[in-house]
Structure formats: C-alpha cells, structure tokens
Amino acid sequence: MFGGAAGGGKSHGQLLDALRFACLYPGSRQLMLRRTMPELERSLIPAALRLYPQRIASYKVSEHRWDFINGSTLEFGYCDAESDVTRYQSAEYDVLRFDELTHFTESQFTYLISRVRGANGFPKQVKSTTNPGGVGHQWVKKRYIDPAPPDTLTEFAGGTRLFLPARLADNPYLCQADAGYEKRLQLLSVRDRKALLEGVWELNEGQYFSEFSEALHVVSPHPIPSGWKRYLTIDYGLDMLAALWIAQGPNGDSVVYRELYQPNLIISQAAAAILAQESGKEQIYCRLAPPDLWNRRQETGKSAVELFADCGLLFDRSSNERVAGWLALHELLAPRQDETGAVRPRLTIFHTCRNLIRTLPALQHDSRNPSDVAGTPHELTHAPDALRGYAATVYQAPPAPPPSAYDADIGAFLRY
Numbered sequence: 001m002f003g004g005a006a007g008g009g010k011s012h013g014q015l016l017d018a019l020r021f022a023c024l025y026p027g028s029r030q031l032m033l034r035r036t037m038p039e040l041e042r043s044l045i046p047a048a049l050r051l052y053p054q055r056i057a058s059y060k061v062s063e064h065r066w067d068f069i070n071g072s073t074l075e076f077g078y079c080d081a082e083s084d085v086t087r088y089q090s091a092e093y094d095v096l097r098f099d100e101l102t103h104f105t106e107s108q109f110t111y112l113i114s115r116v117r118g119a120n121g122f123p124k125q126v127k128s129t130t131n132p133g134g135v136g137h138q139w140v141k142k143r144y145i146d147p148a149p150p151d152t153l154t155e156f157a158g159g160t161r162l163f164l165p166a167r168l169a170d171n172p173y174l175c176q177a178d179a180g181y182e183k184r185l186q187l188l189s190v191r192d193r194k195a196l197l198e199g200v201w202e203l204n205e206g207q208y209f210s211e212f213s214e215a216l217h218v219v220s221p222h223p224i225p226s227g228w229k230r231y232l233t234i235d236y237g238l239d240m241l242a243a244l245w246i247a248q249g250p251n252g253d254s255v256v257y258r259e260l261y262q263p264n265l266i267i268s269q270a271a272a273a274i275l276a277q278e279s280g281k282e283q284i285y286c287r288l289a290p291p292d293l294w295n296r297r298q299e300t301g302k303s304a305v306e307l308f309a310d311c312g313l314l315f316d317r318s319s320n321e322r323v324a325g326w327l328a329l330h331e332l333l334a335p336r337q338d339e340t341g342a343v344r345p346r347l348t349i350f351h352t353c354r355n356l357i358r359t360l361p362a363l364q365h366d367s368r369n370p371s372d373v374a375g376t377p378h379e380l381t382h383a384p385d386a387l388r389g390y391a392a393t394v395y396q397a398p399p400a401p402p403p404s405a406y407d408a409d410i411g412a413f414l415r416y
Contacts, residue, residue, distance in 0.1 A: 001101060001144045003130040004166035004201075010129035011099055015048050017127065018074050021095055023056070025122045026070035030095040031088070033112070035103040037078045040064070044099060045076060079104065082379045085111045094122040102134035105377050106358060109136070129166075132201045135377055138362045145201045208326070208363040208373050211333050211345075218357055219348045224257060225249065229285040231394060232274070233318060235386040236293060236304065239263055241270045242382035244356065245277070245284075246390055253346050254332060254390075259353040261383060267304060271311030288389050289315035318389035323371045325392030329384075332391055356383040 002010050018030055034040045048066065049059060057068045066074040079085055085108050096116050098104060116124050130140065144163040148154045153162050224230070228247040235242045245258040260277055262270075278284065293304035294317065300307070305315050319325060332347035349356055359380045366372040375381060 001128040001130065001140070001162070002164045002166055003101070003128070003140075003144070004132070010166050011043060011047065012051075014097055014099055014127065014129050015044065015051055018095070018097060019052060022066075022068050022072035022074055023070070025094065026068075026072060027120070028072045028094045028122050029092065029118075030072075030074045030097065031077055031091070031093045031115070032074060032097040032099065033077050033079060033104075034099050035078060036080045039100070040076050040078060048074075079108050079112070082108065082377060084108075088112060088115050091115050092118050094118060094120070095125045095127065098126075098128040098130070100134070101128040101130040102132065102136040102140050103130075104136050105379050106136065106139040106362075107379050109139075135362065135364060135380070137201075138207070139358065141201050207361065208365050209330070209333060209360055211330070211335065212361045214357065216335060217333065217345055217348055218351050219255070221257065221350045221352060224255070230283060231286050231288060231390060232284050233288040233386045233390040233393075234274075234315075235290065235382045235389070236267075236270060237382075238266070240379070240382040241265050241273065242355070242386045243274055243277070244353070244383065244386045244390070246387075248394065252395070254348075254395075256347070256349040256353050256356060256387070258350070259356055259383065261355040267307040268311055271308050271313050274313060275311075286394075287313065287315045288318035288393055290385070290389055291317055291320045316393075319392035320389075321392050322373070322388070323369075325388035326371070326373060328391035328395040329388055332395055356387065359383050360387070 002013060014032065018032060021030060022028060032044060034044065045059075045064070052059075052066065056070075057066050057074075059066050064076040068074075077088065082105065093115050096113055098109070101109070113126050116126060118124070132141075144161060147161070148163070150163050150165045153160050224247045228249050231246045231248065233244050233246065240263045241260060243260040244256050246254050246256050248254045258277060260273060262273060265273060289305055289308070293308075293315070296303050297307075302310075308315060329347075333345050335343050335345050337343050351357070360383070362380050363384055364374040366374045373381065373384070
C-alpha cells in the first residue's frame, strides 16, 4: 500500500504501474477500483486517457476497459454498495488495484482479493493507494501500518506486505505547478491537515467509540462464573444475522463471550444456527431482539419473533433507543478504577468475537447527528446494533456513593 499525504502522486503512480505491468506481461488482466463510478470518471479515467499511448492501447468507454495490443486488459470498476462485490464473483485478475483503499470496508476488500488468481505465471499482486481517514481507516491501519515500520517488507501466511509512505514532497511537479497547494492544505481542520498534509495515521476524530482499545477491551477466553446471568442479543435481517452472547456479573461487569455472524439465513436457519452455538448445559437468562422483529410479515401474517418462537427461540423486546443505547455502551466501555485500584472497563470481549472487535472501533459519528452512529456502511452496524440492544436494555448505572457530611452541609446551605 502506498498511502499518506495528499498530492504525493499516488493515483498517478498506480496508473503508471498498471501500464508497466500490462506491457511486461502480455495477456495479463488487471482491475482498478474506486468506491463509486463518479469518482472514477472524475479521476482515474481522464488521467489514464492523458497518460496511456493510444498506439498501444484503446479505451472501451461502454465497458470501462483498456485493451492493449499485446492482449493485456485493465478494467475500471467500483463497489458502491456492499453487495456490489458480487459483480466480480466469477472474474480472475493478476493484479487488483484499489484507489483510496480507506473508502472500502474490510469485507469488500477481503472478498475482492479472492479474485486474484490464475494458472499463468504472472505475479499475483494487490496494490492500493489511499489517504488516512474514511470508513476503512481502522482496518487499513491495522493491516498495513501497525505490523511494521514503513518501507519494511513483512511476511504473512499468504505472501508479503509493504507500506510505502506518501509525502507531498514526493511530487515536485505538483509543488512547482501549484505553489499554493500546500498553503491550502494548511487551512484545513486539524484532523484533515494531519491526514492530508502530514499523512498521519493516528487519527480518532470521527471514530464514535474513541475509548475502544484492544489492549483494554479484548481478552482471552476464560471460564464464566456460574452465578453470572447469560444473555443473547441479536440484530437480524436477511443480509446478516449478528448474535452476541453476553455474561453479566453481580456487579454489572459484562463479557461478550461468543458471536455468530452469518448472512443469507432465513429465520428457521438463523434459529438453528443460534441453537447450535449453545451447549445443552447453558442457561440463557434472557434473549433480546429489536422491536422491528415484532412487526407482522405480509407473506405469513406472523412476526419474526413468532417465527423464531416456532423454532424454539423466545425473545424479549430490547430497547430501540439509539442515542441512549450508544451512551449506555459508552458507559460500559469507559475505563474506570475498580475497588483494587486497577483501571478497566465494565465490558470486555473475548478475542474470538472477531467481527464485533472489527466493526465496533470502525463506527463513525453521524454527520447530521453527532450523538448517533453513522448508518453507513451498513455492514459495520450489525454486531454493534446487537450490543447496543443489550446496553440500552440491561445496563444500569452504578449507584452514586452516599454523600459525605461535607456534601450534606453544602446541600443544606444551597437549599437555604
């Protein structure tokens, strides 16, 4: 990944590298992606038309594809909606290229890189460019920035990874042609200036749960004390079933000890999948589902909770208060000092609950209502919405300590 400051020539370099690969490996196939088609039409497509020699390649507008005289192809594509990745389900590419990688969700990226395959002898590569920030900031940082210093090749099970930092100074042509560009970047907000001018990845503005820390909130699986109450909370739709099992101690401390995260399940399949996760000895104190599952379905005349009940699962209605629920979750995640003096949160998560751990820190503030969570990309909201239902319904703030004699005297004085 080549990423960091704006103006470093990232997209230009991506296009030239694609041209080089197409010429070096006759018959190769490449796909270059932006999140939306208008972004392609404003940036990569016109830039490629200026850069690529027409004597060796021609652009087919209707198919958004460059055809080279040696048989190579470079296709431009997009993934606006989460499900748009399926348009590439049967495709094969030698190189997959993401422009502005942080605009994509991790699930989109993971699906799309499975399209890099083929029996030819060409190198198989995924090459990305991006600025910090955006809906994918957290997972991109975790994948490319955190594991190793810049310019350091790292090995992993599927190959190697490399992060190349981009700096405005890397592009002297822009600095010469537009001497005021850096000054305009200086006028941005502190957060945007850090991201676009300095290429800083340590950003948490816009992150809704900025207090979330894997070091603090993610724990290894451990035995659940027998006296703890166990809850199941779900967010259900045909696009995704997100189910979380949470144990709560007598003092209100909670631990998310299991998750189920699976798409395309009808209710009977979802119920079977949930029941298969629970051991025969496990006693669930309460199962929670959001109020919309009580709406009757036109095709059956029954609500979703009635259909779940037919399959052996009974649910109580969880609170659907969004802002109040998120605030309760803030309370559960907030680090606090316990009776031993240790600083820890009221909610921890087993490291096996990887989708909750992935999506919770990726949530952003709603730009129109900063007290709420942004509803897009929708894929990020399923597991956190299930957790919100638990927090809004079950969490109770600890009782305030009794007032001291001094406080009582002050209160009497103020009343007088």
